[in-house]
Amino acid sequence: MLASLSRNFGKKYACGIELGGQTAAFAICENLGSFLYKKKGIKTREPTTPDEAVEAIVEGIKSSGYEVDRIGIASFGPLDVYKGSIGNTPKPKWGNYPLVASIQKEFPEAQVVLETDVNAPAYSEYLHLNSKDNTVKSVAYATIGTGVGVGVFCDGKPLHGKMHPEGGHFKPFHLPNDNFKGCCPFHGDCVEGMISAVALSKRTGLSLQQLPQIATDDPVWDCFTEYAAQLSANCALLYSLDYMVIGGGIVTAKGREYLIEKIQKRTKELLNGYIHVPKVIKPFYGGDAGLVGATAVALHPDVFTNN
Secondary structure, three states, X not given: OHHHHHHOOOOEEEEEEEEOOOEEEEEEEEEOOEEEEEEEEEEOOOOOOHHHHHHXXXXXXXXXXXXXXXXXXXXXXXXXXXXXXXXXXXXXXXXXXXXXXXXHHHOOOOEEEEEEOOHHHHHHHHHHHHHHOOOOOEEEEEEEOOOEXXXXXXXXXXXXXXXXXXXXXXXXXXXXXXXXXXXXXXXXXXXXXXXXXXXXXXXXXXXXXXXXXOOOOOOHHHHHHHHHHHHHHHHHHXXXXXXXXXXXXXXXXXXXXXXXXXXXXXXXXXXXXXXXXOXXXXXXXHHHHHHHHHHHHHHOHHHHHOO
């Protein structure tokens, strides 16, 4: 550790923090997509309190051997990105938590910027896609995991408005044979309530940890595909997308590639030739998409603070 501290003394780096409903992670970097140091698995779920989670993150960063002067946070929501706090989340004890202030207190010289865990990877995925094709202007990133969220990077900036998009909470049309009532504590049968990991767990009777065991031909995937495609099609109609990137542990798990193909096909059917059909893809950065997004916020803070 002393050698590491000596080697990096005086040089400042960017740090990305990904704050999820179950765990948090952070990474140190100089360039997008290339981590110098990474730590995952920091608990955020009960009985861990917000202060305890932040303390563990801060301790990890300080013991990494790298000094940081820019910190980007990609967090579950809803958020008040202007105040730097968590919003009205159903996650116990996290409601209205002053996240930026809690981190800033420990790194008073650093610039700390908060963004959603979907807007941040929407930006990093946009950077990759635009580097390959500079005509790409509009990218949505949806995560389907413990919750369902949608972030949008369009015409050079992330979409905020009064708060930020909450596309995971619109109510889809139900399949005729789907009698599941949904499990969102706010909206019941919204997309999150119908196909999040929590919803799949309730539909199948499996624990969250057992979800990878769901068979490929299980009818639950018909529901998943339909509602994910409705989400994709609605985002295309609202945001005039080049790409719809779908991440989260469910679709990025090994052996689940076919889900993206089915969502793409159904999205095209739903749009029915009316507008351009966005390409539905998995995130270029895979399971690290959220963390790369957080580092993108740290590396390019002006993109998120000047709009």
